[in-house]
Amino acid sequence: MLLAHLIVLALATGPAQDAAAEPQEVLSLSVGVPHFTKELVLPGSLLEATPTTIETPLILRVDSASPHGTAFRYDLEFYGLDPGDYDLTDFMRRVNGSDTSDLPAVPVRVASILLPGQIKPNPVRNGPLPTMGGYRTTLWALAVAWLLGALLLWRGRPGRAASGDQLESQRAPTLGERLLPQVEAARAGTLTGAERAELELMLIAFWRQRLELGELPAARALEQLKAHAEAGPLLRQLELWLHSPNAAPEVDLGELLAPYGSQPGGSQPGGSQPGGSQPGGIRSGGIQPGGIRSGGIQSASSPGEAPGP
């Protein structure tokens, strides 16, 4: 095959000038199939491929060119796009812009493998349409699902009023809900030490929320609470009850906790609670504020020595 081409090309190049009238064997190619031609000698100065346009029926590329006496030797690559007979030299021009009419013809036949008259492939037959809609429908479905999910998340956020009962049971109890049983337990005198501590913190937090002091630093907020007409006296009472070593008998726990619970506070003075052998509601409720006792100063054996063991 290659050998045959070489023969064709040799015929085309060698005695081309004088044998122009002789019938040439023409290279035949299929549309779109590339062909490589090596060592083709063409007379005259250096040639290059003519730039192609959208209409060019044959694409030619000069892979390499090297001097060959007064001529040049070319490696070419080309393929035809439209069926027909062509001359390769029509697709070349001189680099120096001079005339190419002195070039011998290098004929190429580009043939189509399609049936005669059929220049287009068979028409596409209509297939059955997918039932679940197309790409557009899928995108819409996804968008709706995403929006629904976002909506659900938003609705389920803590602090949002949850409409369903099932949501109600899942969320953490609010401060008010935690406070109520503790207050009841405090009235009944059944709080442990740790629970009493938590109760105090909850009451402080309760008043902070109620008076909307959440923005202030905790220390400043407590200062303001203590100065508040309603909260102040109550919190001070609470402090006496929980922290003072000797003021407890004067604290009326029922009155103190009245604003927080549903029970009427004043009607349940501590002293009337079961087990009340001492005056004062707190102790009779079984609550004995304990605490840290004091240390003392050990006099140093000589002045100028550090205290302590």
Add this chain to the structure above:
Amino acid sequence: MMERGTDAAPDFDNSAHFVQAVRERIATVVVGQDIVVERLLIALFTGGHILLQGVPGIAKTLLASTLAKAMELDFARVQFTIDLLPADILGSEILDQRTNEFRTNRGPIFTNLLLADEINRAAPKVQGALLEAMQERKVTIAGEALTLPAPFLVIATQNPVEQAGTFELPEAQLDRFMLLHRLDYPTPDEEREILKRNAALGLQRQGAGALVQTEFDVIDETPAGSAEDIIQAMQAVLSVHVSDTFVEHVVELVNRTRNHPAIELGGSPRAGISLIKASRARALIHGRDFVTPEDLFALAEDAILHRLRLRYEALADGLTTQLVLQELLADMGASPSTTGRALPEAGGEEDARDAMDTPQNGAILASDAV
């Protein structure tokens, strides 16, 4: 349960007078800064060291000097600089030329009240030497261990760490301070008063020339209180009642710092001990013989903040320990307790109780190593 009333009352009255006298004395020189004065007195009454932090020029040095001079106590001031050596603070052994014998030269640390000014300007090794002496209350010179005088209190000042030319003290070193108080700028009213007072200062002749006076020159050096007043106040602090409920609050708070997701290093037991000690002194200063949550909330930042370290991710998110602690404090009570219902048995908190549960008649002072 200790009995109070008859025998403890005089302590409290005397201490109240003493506190008032000191406050008035400081107010003659320093305008405002009442909270800082309170914190300095807390340090003085509990023997805990205090670090004042703030930008230059807001009277940190002036305050510490005024307090120190109002006390009948030995006072020394060391200005920390980059070229300061440990021996400049602690002392050294020197050769006496006349007798040809080595003699121990005690450094300025041998005093009752040491003002370590701008402590973060010194190299870390020098800081370390001072902080170690603060902890041990002892200095070793030429192999000889010398005990520091009693009381021994360090009032240190430092510029915020962003300031150029400073060496940041790591948490482990900061932990030796019972309190770290952050000073604020004066209010506009206070600022006006500061400017007026400064403008009213006169000239001071010196030799053939004269100098314009500063506030430092008008500090009254007669003591506002005696050493005995301080001892009585220290004693009174130890008789301030700390309820179980208060201990619970402290345990809860410290525990929350340890469990917070943004905090890498939470409060140590020492943080809790410091908080309770400082709260007792604050109660005394406010005329109470028992501590309340007010003391806890007021002192939490000073006692705990400098012992916390944030996680890297939290830092990258722009959080500060201050923000996190504020959030923790605001959340106390608003969210359920983290310590459980039972009284905790953990070692750290026991320490806090042990330290203060010493029987009064045992005449032993709770260890001061805070």
